[in-house]
Structures are given as structure tokens and as C-alpha cells.
Amino acid sequence: MSMGKSxxxxxxPYTFVLPxxxxxxxxxxxxxLIALVISFTGLDITGLGNWSTVKFVGLDNFVxxxxxxxxxxxIGNTLxxxxxxxxxxVLLSLTVAILINFGNNKFFSFLRLxxxxxxxTNTVAVAVVWTYMYNPNMGLLNNMLGKIGIxxxxxxxxxxxxxxxxxxxxxxxxxxxxxxxxLAALQGIPRSLYEAAELDxxxxxxxxxxxxxxxxxxxxxxxxxxxxxxxFQFFDEPFVMTKGGPLNSxxxxxxxxxxxxxxxxxxxxxxxxxxxxxxxxxxxxxxxFKIQKKQQGE
Amino acid sequence: xxxxxxxxxxxxxxxxxLILAFWGLMTILPFLWMFLSSFKSNAEISQMTQNFLPQxxxxxxxxxxxxxxNFGVYLKNTLIITLASFVGLLFNAxxxxxxxxxxxxxxxxxxxxxxxxxxxxxxxxxxPVYLILNQLHLTNTLLGIILPGLVGAFxxxxxxxxxxxxxxxxxxxxxxxxxxxxxxxxxxxxxxxxPVLAVxxxxxxxxxxNAFLWPLIIANDQKYYTLSVGLQLLQGQHxxxxxxxxxxxxxxxxxxxxxFLIFQKYILQGFNVQAEK
Amino acid sequence: MHFKKILGLAAVxxxxxxxxxxxxxxxxxxxxxxDTLTFWYGGDADTAVKPIANEFTxxxxxxxxxxxxxxxxxxxxxxTAAASKTGPDVLVVGTTQMPNFVGSKTLxxxxxxxxxxxxxxxxxxxxxxxxxxxxxxxxYGLPWYVETRVLYYRKDLLKSVGYNQAPKTWDELxxxxxxxxxxxxxxYGFNVDGAEPTFGFMFARQNGATLLKNDKPQFNKKAMVDxxxxxxxxxxxxxxxxxxxxxxxxxxxxxxxxxxxFISGPWMMSxxxxxxxxxxxxxxxxxxxxxxxxxxxxxxxxxLAVFNYTKNKKNAIKFVKFMSKKENQLKYYxxxxxxxxxxxAWQDESLSDSRIQVFRKQLNNSEPMxxxxxxxxxxxxxxxxxxxxALNNADxxxxxxxxxxxxxxxxxx
Numbered sequence: 001m002s003m004g005k006s007x008x009x010x011x012x013p014y015t016f017v018l019p020x021x022x023x024x025x026x027x028x029x030x031x032x033l034i035a036l037v038i039s040f041t042g043l044d045i046t047g048l049g050n051w052s053t054v055k056f057v058g059l060d061n062f063v064x065x066x067x068x069x070x071x072x073x074x075i076g077n078t079l080x081x082x083x084x085x086x087x088x089x090v091l092l093s094l095t096v097a098i099l100i101n102f103g104n105n106k107f108f109s110f111l112r113l114x115x116x117x118x119x120x121t122n123t124v125a126v127a128v129v130w131t132y133m134y135n136p137n138m139g140l141l142n143n144m145l146g147k148i149g150i151x152x153x154x155x156x157x158x159x160x161x162x163x164x165x166x167x168x169x170x171x172x173x174x175x176x177x178x179x180x181x182x183l184a185a186l187q188g189i190p191r192s193l194y195e196a197a198e199l200d201x202x203x204x205x206x207x208x209x210x211x212x213x214x215x216x217x218x219x220x221x222x223x224x225x226x227x228x229x230x231x232f233q234f235f236d237e238p239f240v241m242t243k244g245g246p247l248n249s250x251x252x253x254x255x256x257x258x259x260x261x262x263x264x265x266x267x268x269x270x271x272x273x274x275x276x277x278x279x280x281x282x283x284x285x286x287x288x289f290k291i292q293k294k295q296q297g298e
Numbered sequence: 299x300x301x302x303x304x305x306x307x308x309x310x311x312x313x314x315x316l317i318l319a320f321w322g323l324m325t326i327l328p329f330l331w332m333f334l335s336s337f338k339s340n341a342e343i344s345q346m347t348q349n350f351l352p353q354x355x356x357x358x359x360x361x362x363x364x365x366x367x368n369f370g371v372y373l374k375n376t377l378i379i380t381l382a383s384f385v386g387l388l389f390n391a392x393x394x395x396x397x398x399x400x401x402x403x404x405x406x407x408x409x410x411x412x413x414x415x416x417x418x419x420x421x422x423x424x425x426p427v428y429l430i431l432n433q434l435h436l437t438n439t440l441l442g443i444i445l446p447g448l449v450g451a452f453x454x455x456x457x458x459x460x461x462x463x464x465x466x467x468x469x470x471x472x473x474x475x476x477x478x479x480x481x482x483x484x485x486x487x488x489x490x491x492x493p494v495l496a497v498x499x500x501x502x503x504x505x506x507x508n509a510f511l512w513p514l515i516i517a518n519d520q521k522y523y524t525l526s527v528g529l530q531l532l533q534g535q536h537x538x539x540x541x542x543x544x545x546x547x548x549x550x551x552x553x554x555x556x557x558f559l560i561f562q563k564y565i566l567q568g569f570n571v572q573a574e575k
Numbered sequence: 576m577h578f579k580k581i582l583g584l585a586a587v588x589x590x591x592x593x594x595x596x597x598x599x600x601x602x603x604x605x606x607x608x609x610d611t612l613t614f615w616y617g618g619d620a621d622t623a624v625k626p627i628a629n630e631f632t633x634x635x636x637x638x639x640x641x642x643x644x645x646x647x648x649x650x651x652x653x654x655t656a657a658a659s660k661t662g663p664d665v666l667v668v669g670t671t672q673m674p675n676f677v678g679s680k681t682l683x684x685x686x687x688x689x690x691x692x693x694x695x696x697x698x699x700x701x702x703x704x705x706x707x708x709x710x711x712x713x714x715y716g717l718p719w720y721v722e723t724r725v726l727y728y729r730k731d732l733l734k735s736v737g738y739n740q741a742p743k744t745w746d747e748l749x750x751x752x753x754x755x756x757x758x759x760x761x762x763y764g765f766n767v768d769g770a771e772p773t774f775g776f777m778f779a780r781q782n783g784a785t786l787l788k789n790d791k792p793q794f795n796k797k798a799m800v801d802x803x804x805x806x807x808x809x810x811x812x813x814x815x816x817x818x819x820x821x822x823x824x825x826x827x828x829x830x831x832x833x834x835x836x837f838i839s840g841p842w843m844m845s846x847x848x849x850x851x852x853x854x855x856x857x858x859x860x861x862x863x864x865x866x867x868x869x870x871x872x873x874x875x876x877x878x879l880a881v882f883n884y885t886k887n888k889k890n891a892i893k894f895v896k897f898m899s900k901k902e903n904q905l906k907y908y909x910x911x912x913x914x915x916x917x918x919x920a921w922q923d924e925s926l927s928d929s930r931i932q933v934f935r936k937q938l939n940n941s942e943p944m945x946x947x948x949x950x951x952x953x954x955x956x957x958x959x960x961x962x963x964x965a966l967n968n969a970d971x972x973x974x975x976x977x978x979x980x981x982x983x984x985x986x987x988x
Contacts (some may be wrong), residue, residue, distance in 0.1 A: 013401070
């Protein structure tokens with residue numbers, strides 16, 4: 001009898017994860033495996049309608065990718081986005097969350113909504129407004145900067161500043177969601193900890209450093225990992241604003257994959273490109289998990 | 299000393315408020331722009347000099363929005379999909395709990411597998427997913443529209459992270475009292491997880507409300523279209539009616555704001571359960 | 576506990592819906608009765624196509640179920656149909672997509688129909704349109720609407736630099752544009768369109784270039800290189816912006832007209848009329864200026880095709896033929912501003928407007944881009960090559976040599 005119970009206990013965890021895993025298996029993992037197979041073929045639009053014409057090409061796609069200067073450039077751009085964008089997002093959304101948590105009145109709760117609006121603004125509207133803001137001749141930003149004697153900057157028109165301009169836009173969009181996650185996490189910190197610290201005479205900054213930040217460890221980890229995964233697949237902003245130009249300076253791997261896979265119907269080539277990206281992301285994620293484990297061990 | 303501390307706090311609160319107000323203004327500007335533009339004519343939007351406020355207020359865009367398209371049907375589908383996506387929320391929470399608080403064989407591997415589904419762009423798997431749904435005879439059904447997006451790695455991960463934070467002693471205590479695992483999950487874990495459930499609830503709502511790609515790809519009949527698809531239909535092949543787009547997106551955003559205001563109350567319901575940690 | 580109640584309620588409601596919708600899917604196969612046609616259409620079909628389809632139903636008793644599909648996702652939708660071999664009975668295919676979907680066997684060979692009915696004989700349509708339906712001597716669709724590109728210009732501004740008419744030749748175009756660009760800072764004369772993949776090829780043809788000879792690209796030959804050199808003169812002396820200005824039509828063409836001349840298709844007509852804030856007398860359209868050899872424009876548009884795996888072949892063909900009747904093309908033009916492909920339709924009064932007639936004349940001199948499945952990618956690569964020339968001061972001959980080799984590899988693949 002106790003045997004039966006222990007089996008049930010051992011199976012218990014699976015009943016919790018099973019429904020989700022089943023769906024993910026069917027609609028995410030199997031398609032990914034199919035895509036992996038496709039990456040070793042020369043599948044194009046002809047093959048799509050007539051599978052018998054699809055040729056297995058081995059590692060050809062991968063070899064070709066590493067000789068494709070546009071692909072290499074888009075890898076460089078993507079790394080640039082990740083290295084600058086991810087820390088910015090984590091830092092700024094954490095700052096906003098902590099600042100908003102500072103007050104408890106109507107004004108501060110209204111601010112929560114305000115900082116969340118970029119995530120719910122329609123993409124077309126975002127593109128229209130930001131295109132206007134970034135316009136070198138008549139845009140809002142150059143107008144304002146001109147008043148304090150700076151500029152005019154070329155923003156999206158200059159390969160040197162285009163990437164940064166897209167990062168600003170993407171960070172603006174990303175703060176809201178991550179702020180919410182941090183705010184939710186901040187609620188989990190017991191008030192008593194702060195009260196005790198206050199009695200010890202710790203000021204706000206000391207409390208933040210020694211109580212708030214350590215307690216947010218799990219959520220900081222979460223935001224870092226998901227932001228990293230997201231920024232490796234940086235797509236929306238260059239797709240809407242620049243189509244990867246000027247001079248390919250804003251093209252990302254995800255956009256490269258899209259252009260090859262969907263605009264040009266080179267499905268095999270595009271799939272191969274996305275698996276190179278996949279490998280990079282999984283390595284980066286595993287490193288993050290390792291670091292977190294180490295910190296926990298300390 | 300105490301009063302000094304308090305007034306200092308008041309002062310810093312004011313400074314923080316000021317910083318946030320300025321930052322917030324920069325943040326909301328595009329949103330306001332979208333909203334105000336929905337009351338401008340398309341001609342005014344494409345003028346040389348842009349005014350923040352409409353020069354001639356008009357409801358034309360909203361009128362056009364509701365005259366064209368089958369918005370009643372679209373609204374119904376959108377609501378169904380949104381409601382159904384809350385089943386997904388439950389699955390995600392369950393899986394997050396499973397990964398956070400149980401030890402089982404293959405856990406690490408399975409979790410990495412879950413995360414890996416986030417690492418491939420959706421376009422690459424779109425056609426395979428369609429072919430699978432076609433094999434299952436689910437194309438042109440509501441179920442086929444709902445299933446592919448029902449659960450997601452992001453949500454599972456989020457729940458896992460937050461539920462890891464819950465102290466084991468509460469769960470152990472409940473087990474000793476003879477509570478079943480489902481009872482613990484439903485009556486202890488979920489209530490404690492209110493803040494993160496609220497965050498994920500907002501996200502789930504937005505995801506369902508804005509559902510676009512699968513309703514379009516799976517449907518072979520306009521009777522399964524959603525509001526987002528209806529809005530996209532109004533877009534020309536070469537040209538965009540900006541006024542109409544602004545009106546459509548402003549209209550779509552209202553329910554989101556309402557849901558946000560309802561749920562954000564729960565985000566702030568702190569819990570002091572881990573005080574004894 | 577309040578919160579949990581909401582969640583619980585939602586879950587119960589949602590599972591009920593899921594169960595209900597499970598039950599639904601059995602009805603799907605039976606609805607495929609033989610007297611209903613499915614028609615895929617890009618954009619909103621309610622006003623544009625539905626009245627004509629209703630007419631068809633009245634005449635034949637065959638119902639037409641139109642599915643409107645947003646343009647932004649139309650190609651995705653066609654791809655899933657190609658891959659799964661399930662889809663509509665009749666569909667609209669953009670002319671540039673024809674080679675792709677003929678190649679994937681998504682479209683039915685309707686040569687017999689085309690050859691057996693004189694009212695839809697190939698010579699009834701504009702050659703440029705008809706060419707987009709013909710592959711290896713077989714026909715895979717009927718031309719439905721046509722687009723060609725013409726010169727849009729600001730009459731008042733051109734007058735101010737001494738042009739009472741639109742420029743008629745390349746030399747005049749360059750001269751007028753240069754003069755107009757002298758009006759001040761951020762003022763241009765003409766837009767060398769850095770976002771339009773057909774742009775350079777169009778000018779190359781006007782200069783006598785053959786783009787492909789026996790499937791071999793001729794992009795680094797003198798005719799094409801010279802025409803790009805010509806276009807590059809505009810960006811070099813400031814007569815044209817170096818890259819897409821990202822301005823709306825009101826900002827670029829209206830007001831003091833920073834970009835007073837540009838080349839585009841018929842869809843710009845209503846944009847200018849509605850949104851540019853210009854008086855009718857201030858702007859006009861003209862046939863393209865003539866190069867060394869011609870003023871050849873580039874043809875686009877859409878064709879009507881039958882889905883290769885349809886179970887409704889007879890009715891599908893009947894519908895395609897019905898839509899291609901002169902009076903129905905004209906109705907479609909009235910509902911949607913999409914121009915008819917039947918030459919005879921153009922005698923109708925509804926197309927007598929002098930601006931519209933400019934398109935009619937241009938259609939005599941208009942060809943689609945080469946109809947090979949790699950062309951989309953070649954067009955994208957051209958834009959990148961042009962960027963190198965315009966922004967990076969790359970040598971034209973060298974850039975085109977590279978581009979040509981790249982294209983050869985692409986076609987031979």
C-alpha cells in the first residue's frame with residue numbers, strides 16, 4: 001500500500017507539468033525538429049509544393065552562411081544589440097520599478113500604467129510616431145536637440161547611429177513589462193526587513209542595496225534570461241523601421257532569417273541561419289544558469 | 299530626529315515623483331500621439347507640420363472603422379480566444395509549480411527543452427505547425443486557432459521563478475496536515491502567487507486580445523477572424539490609412555487598460571508569508 | 576479569494592468553449608459541397624468583389640465564399656496552401672508571385688480554357704499583363720488588374736524652373752530636377768527610389784538593356800551600368816535624396832514640395848487627392864521620360880488563378896472567366912480603383928479622366944520584371960547594391976560586376 005502511494009508521489013510532479021509539456025511538444029518541439037531537418041535541405045518554394053524535389057544538401061547551408069557577408073554582418077549587429085540592449089533593459093526597468101514602489105498614492109499607481117503604455121501601443125502607430133521623431137530634417141528629437149545646440153543627428157539614416165536609435169526604441173518598449181515583473185517581485189519582500197534596517201539607521205540606498213536587490217535575485221535572473229533570449233531574436237524594430245538598412249547596418253539575424261525564408265523562399269537556408277542563432281542563445285542561457293547556480297552555492 | 303527623517307523622506311519622494319513624471323511623459327508621448335491622431339483626418343496626419351492636438355477634431359475614423367468589416371463577429375471570436383487562453387494560464391502556472399517545487403527525473407532536461415522553444419523565431423516553425431494542425435484536422439476550427447499559443451515558455455519560466463521564492467516550509471506543513479498536492483496548489487500556492495498571476499493575467503489577456511497570426515493562418519473562413527485581423531484587412535496593398543489604423547488601435551487598447559487597472563490591484567497585494575524564512 | 580474566483584470562472588467558461596468548438600470541426604468537411612466556391616482575396620473584399628460575386632451566384636446558382644486576407648500576410652497564407660495542398664478554389668496572385676506558385680504547382684494549368692474562348696484570348700489583354708500568366712507556353716491564370724508606373728510631378732513648381740510640361744527625356748528630367756533642388760536646403764528635384772526594387776532595372780531597359788539573356792544576367796553590361804551612372808548623378812549633386820526620406824505624401828509632395836517629382840503606381844493617385852492638400856491644378860502625371868531607347872515602365876498587378884487541388888474545377892474556371900468579363904473588370908475598377916487588364920475596357924467612360932489615360936498610354940510601353948522565381952531576391956539584392964553606390968560611393972561598374980556574379984550563382988543554384 002505504501003508502495004502504491006510512493007509511485008503516486010513520484011508521478012505527481014508529472015501531472016503538473018504534463019498538460020503544458022504535451023502542448024509544447026506538439027506545437028513547438030516537433031516543429032523545431034522539422035525545421036532542423038529542413039536546415040539540411042535546399043527546400044524552396046518549388047519543394048514546398050512538391051516534396052519529392054527537395055534535395056538533401058548536408059551541411060551546405062551552414063557552410064554557405066559563414067561565407068555570406070550579410071549574415072556575418074547581421075551576427076555582428078545582433079551581438080551589438082544584445083550587449084548594449086540587455087543590460088540597459090534590466091537596469092532601467094529595475095530603476096523604474098524601485099522608484100515607482102517608492103510611493104503608494106494615486107499618482108504612483110497611475111505611473112505604472114503610463115510606463116506600461118509602450119507595450120500596448122500598436123506597431124503601426126509606433127512606427128509612424130518614431131519615424132517622425134527620428135526624421136533628421138523636421139523630427140521632434142532634432143528639433144529639441146537643436147534648441148540646446150546639438151545636432152542635427154542623422155538617427156536612422158546613418159549607419160553609425162542607426163543601431164543605437166533602434167535600441168532606444170526597443171528599450172522604450174521593453175521597460176513596461178519588466179517593470180511589472182519587478183513590481184510583483186518587490187511585493188514579496190517582507191516589510192519587517194525594512195523596518196529592522198530603518199531602526200539600525202540604514203538609509204534608502206543602503207536598504208536598496210542590502211535588502212531589495214538581494215531579494216530580487218530570482219526576478220533579476222528571470223528578466224536577464226528572457227531579455228537575452230528576446231534580444232538575440234531582435235526583429236520588430238529593424239523590420240518596421242529600417243528593413244535592415246542603411247547599408248545592412250541594422251540587420252539582425254532574425255530579420256536575415258525572415259528575409260531569406262519568407263521574402264525569398266529559401267526555407268532551408270533560413271532554417272540553418274536560425275539554428276546557428278539557436279545554438280548561440282542556448283549557450284548564453286546555459287552560462288547564465290551556471291552563474292546563477294554558483295551564486296546560489298556561495 | 300524622527301521628524302527630520304520623515305521630512306527628508308517626503309522631500310526625496312517629491313524628487314522621485316518629479317523624475318518619474320518627466321520620464322513618464324517621454325514614455326507616454328507616442329501613445330498619446332496615437333490616441334489624438336485617431337481624431338485627425340488622414341490628410342492632417344500626413345501634413346508637413348505636425349500638431350500634437352488635432353486641428354479639426356473628427357470622428358470619421360471611428361465611423362469608418364465600424365462601417366467596414368464584420369466587427370461583431372470578430373469581437374465574439376476575440377473574446378472566445380481570450381477566455382480560452384486563460385486555460386493556458388492555468389497550465390502554465392501548474393507547470394511552473396511543477397518545475398519550481400518538485401524533484402523528478404529529467405527535470406533539468408525538460409526545463410531546458412521548454413526554454414528552447416523560445417529560441418527559434420516563430421516564422422521558422424510556422425509552416426510545420428500548420429502541417430501538424432492539418433494532419434490533426436484542426437485547420438479551420440477554433441480549437442486549431444487556440445491550441446498553438448495556449449502555453450508558452452515565457453510564462454512557465456516566470457511562474458517557476460516566482461514559485462521558487464515560496465518557502466518550502468509552508469508546503470511541508472500542509473503536507474503534514476494531510477493536504478493533497480492539488481489542494482496545496484489550488485489553496486495555498488495560487489493565492490500566494492497573486493502578484494505574478496496578475497502580471498501573467500495581463501499578459502495572457504493582451505496575447506489573446508491581440509491574437510493575429512493563427513486566427514488568420516488556420517481560418518479558411520472569415521467567421522473565425524479576430525479584431526486584429528479585421529483591422530489589418532483595412533490596410534491597402536501599397537498605402538496605409540493612418541487615421542483608421544490609429545482609431546483601430548486606440549479602440550483595441552481600451553479593454554487592455556481596463557484589465558490592467560483591475561489586475562494591477564492584485565500585483566500590489568503583498569504577502570508576508572516568507573517572513574519566517 | 577476573489578481573484579481565484581475570477582480565474583476559476585474563466586477556466587470553466589473557457590473549457591466549455593473549447594469542448595464546444597471541438598464538436599464544431601466535424602461539420603467542416605461536409606460544407607465542401609460542390610455548389611460553393613472559395614475565393615482568396617488580398618485586402619478587404621466586401622465592397623470590392625462581393626457585389627460582382629453575388630451577380631455570379633445569381634446567374635449560375637454557384638455560391639462564392641470570399642475570404643479576405645490582409646496583404647501583409649497574404650504570402651504566408653499562400654505558402655501554407657502550397658505546402659498542405661489544401662486551400663481555396665480560386666485565388667488572386669500578385670504578378671510577381673506567379674513564378675513562385677506556378678513552380679510549386681499551386682496553380683492549375685488552364686491553357687485549354689484560354690485557347691478555347693476568344694473573349695479571354697491572350698491578345699485581348701495588355702502584353703505586359705498577359706506575360707505574367709504564361710510559363711513555358713502554358714497559361715496559369717488570367718490577368719485581372721494592372722499597375723504600371725508613371726511620373727508624378729508638381730506642375731506649379733516645374734513651371735517655376737521653366738518647364739510647362741513634364742520632362743520628356745532623361746536629359747530634361749535631370750535638368751529640371753537639378754534646377755528644382757537649388758530651391759534651398761533639404762529641397763530635391765526627383766526621387767531616385769532607394770526602396771523600390773524595380774527602379775534601376777526600369778531605367779536600364781529604357782537605356783536598351785536586356786536584363787536576362789538565356790537566364791544569364793546582363794547587369795554589368797554597358798546599358799545597365801550607364802543607367803545607374805545616370806541615376807547616381809542625381810544623388811551626387813543633391814537633385815535626389817540619397818535614401819528613402821520616410822516622409823508622408825503630404826510632407827514630400829504637398830506644401831512646398833521637397834520632392835516634386837517621383838515615379839510610382841496608380842495607388843498614389845487617391846493618396847495625393849485625399850491627403851496631399853494640393854489643388855488639382857498643382858500636380859499631374861505623365862508618361863515616363865524617354866531614355867536612349869524607350870520609356871519602358873514596369874508592370875505589376877494581380878492575376879486570377881485556379882487552385883491546383885480544387886475539387887471544383889468546372890465552377891472555378893467558370894468564375895474566373897466571369898470575373899474577366901469586360902463589364903466586371905470595369906465594376907471592379909469602380910469599386911477598388913484597380914485598373915482593368917482588358918484593352919477594350921479602357922474605352923469606357925469611367926476611365927476617360929486625362930490622368931487615368933496617361934496610365935493607358937504608359938501601358939503600351941510597360942513590361943513586368945523577368946518572371947523567374949529568384950527575381951524577388953534579385954530585386955532585394957539590387958537595393959543593397961544601389962545603397963553601396965548611393966551611400967558608400969562604391970564604383971558602379973565594380974558593384975554591378977559583383978551583383979552580376981551573385982545573381983548568376985543564385986539562378987544556377
